Amino acid sequence: MNQYIPILQETQLFEGCGKEDIEAMLGCLQARLRTYKKGSFVLRQGERLDKIMVLAEGKLHIQRDDHWGNRSIINIITPAEMFGEAFAAPDSGALLNDVLAVEDSVVFLFDLNRIITVCSSACRFHSMVVQNLFFAISEKNRKLVQKLGYMSERTTRGKLIAYLSDEAKRKNSSAFSIPFNRQQLADYLSVDRSAMSSELCRMRDEGLLRFDRNRFELL
Amino acid sequence: MNQYIPILQETQLFEGCGKEDIEAMLGCLQARLRTYKKGSFVLRQGERLDKIMVLAEGKLHIQRDDHWGNRSIINIITPAEMFGEAFAAPDSGALLNDVLAVEDSVVFLFDLNRIITVCSSACRFHSMVVQNLFFAISEKNRKLVQKLGYMSERTTRGKLIAYLSDEAKRKNSSAFSIPFNRQQLADYLSVDRSAMSSELCRMRDEGLLRFDRNRFELL
DNA sequence: ATAAGTCGGTTGTTTTTACAACAGAAACGG
DNA sequence: CCGTTTCTGTTGTAAAAACAACCGACTTAT
Secondary structure (H helix, E strand, O other): OHHHHHHHHOOOOOOOOOHHHHHHHHHHOOOEEEEEOOOOEEEOOOOOOOEEEEEEEOOEEEEEEOOOOOEEEEEEEOOOOEEOHHHOOOOOOOOOOEEEEOOOEEEEEEEHHHHHOOOOOOOOOHHHHHHHHHHHHHHHHHHHHHHHHHHOOOOHHHHHHHHHHHHHHHHOOOEEEOOOOHHHHHHHHOOOHHHHHHHHHHHHHOOOEEEEOOEEEEO | OHHHHHHHHOOOOOOOOOHHHHHHHHHHOOOEEEEEOOOOEEEOOOOOOOEEEEEEEOOEEEEEEOOOOOEEEEEEEOOOOEEOHHHOOOOOOOOOOEEEEOOOEEEEEEEHHHHHOOOOOOOOOHHHHHHHHHHHHHHHHHHHHHHHHHHOOOOHHHHHHHHHHHHHHHHOOOEEEOOOOHHHHHHHHOOOHHHHHHHHHHHHHOOOEEEEOOEEEEO
16 A cells, blocks of 8 residues: 555645655555456446545546436546545435546545544644645535536637636736637537637637637737 | 524534534634625625635625626525635635625624634534535535536537436436426526427437426436 | 648538527416 | 416527538647
């Protein structure tokens, strides 16, 4: 287990903790390690979960099958990423997606109750882990709310305006760069790239904004 | 402040706590009470926050203005609802939305650090509040992820299939009721009601599903 | 230097959606 | 029971988006 401590140091959950502290906490948090062969399921739709999971090695797909069997990939998990944290709470209900190992993989399991029930002062960093967990899920929450705000606009233009307005607010300037190229932005907003590209140019022609590559200016 | 303890009992944050326990914790959590006149802002876009807020009385609108001044209402807060929790973490950045009191309102403010830094065993229920906070934000997270899953489908049919498939999974049956009427479902999925209605009927005619009012069966 | 690949913009066609307007069925209140 | 309101489905039209295909500018590797 100790061989993966450097990986754990890179996770949000153990941010700010030293190697020795993590090593000490592993026992206190009742960490478990599981290995999965390529092609096997880490979690199945319908299961219940009370663990927070961290990928130590390998690669996972979070994927969903609809009622008629059509599959789509929701997310790709790479080492040091945490998953399952939103479903570990007691009344979370059953999982709605599968988690599949697409490479031979190794996963850490942390018991949620062990984490949020702070133990005696034996491990100094335990309360930091609680905070890290809260911050991580809170950050995820913010990102989800923002994206949902953009996606709930009906038109491509509406989505672009919502997204670009937020970026301008975040950067506190009407001129700013975005971390996406066109295809990535289109994927993020769930629209067609070429349609989005046309819409951007139409907005430019109407004098709403200027842009060059990934640099934008709202007018 | 004590007059609002019954309201706090109804909140997710203090679920499972008795009146006396809440009263005891108010001091330990450094709770503050603020009043806002109708029409005044509780929070402004661009501000930073380190408090978790609970509406004790009145009504709030969470609203956004885009770069060109178009306003839209994101959410309506009613008494006993918590808000701001996702932005209270240290590196959350500035708020992107305004929170406006649309009635004379009273708001509880709880210092986040006071909550997640568990104090001495003086208040027995403090750790329960930490857990409640985690469960609340984790539940919100699940709901957001699910909705985002539906909304990221490009077509109305795709959104319906994603939503209805999840409901069937949750109810563990291909026949189930949904908690929405047509207009509410359309609003939830961010599509036009009549277009959605037509699409549902088309899917029915293709033999994908059956429905009657808010009762559905996937085939 | 050239060939291959990436990126962003453009165009035309087809599909899908929004919108508006209406009609029948069900629910409700007096 | 009747009139009113709410809910749902239907239709036609206009608007918007998806899709596919292509182009030129630029980058990168050999």
